[in-house]
Amino acid sequence: MEKIVSKIAALGVPGLVLLIAISATGLTGAAAITSALAALGPFGMLGGIATLGVIGLASQGIVEFGFDSIFTAVVKELYKKGESKESILEKIKRYPVSKALKRKLREELDKIS
Template sequence: MDELVKKLAGFGIPAIILLVAMSATGLAGAAAFTAALAALGPFGMLGGAGLLLLIGLSADKITEFGYAKITTMVIKEQLKTNTKEDMIEKANYKFNPNKPGIFQWQSVDDVFLMVVD
């Protein structure tokens, strides 16, 4: 049952992307579907369908591992090339460029968590 839920979650994200693209076309019915697929992909409708398939497979893998595990893996990989201080400085600037340093950072299992004051 858990596997079925993970597969269904993988289909939800491409469906939402397709619905947003269809509403952005200003058309209705099959014309909206065709125009949305053509707008999404680099090679027309086939590219759009391929992009949605790629997003669906990626979402399926993300739900399989979990967002926290993927975030942890990315940050650990970044720590191989950047120092903790550089990462904190970049994150502070990115989240609030006008007031850097107003966040508190906690390290859990060598991964940073942001706590907003």
């Protein structure tokens, strides 16, 4: 059951994004879809389709692993790739997340050797 719900949620988010983009165009029919897809990503409609795919993958990951786990993994990966703890702390300060999550991310960063 959980897998079905996560698949529906992953498909639902790109659909909502496309629906909002279509309504923002002020057009109807095929022209609205074409304009919305072109506006969503670089390189016209193909970029818009790719953007919706990336949104679907990101939402799938959030549904499957949780927002906190993904942010924690990103912080660890930044450190593995050679960023200093100071630069990662600056990024954490700028993240648009709750104070509790920022505190958790700082704690995770302190645990890293």
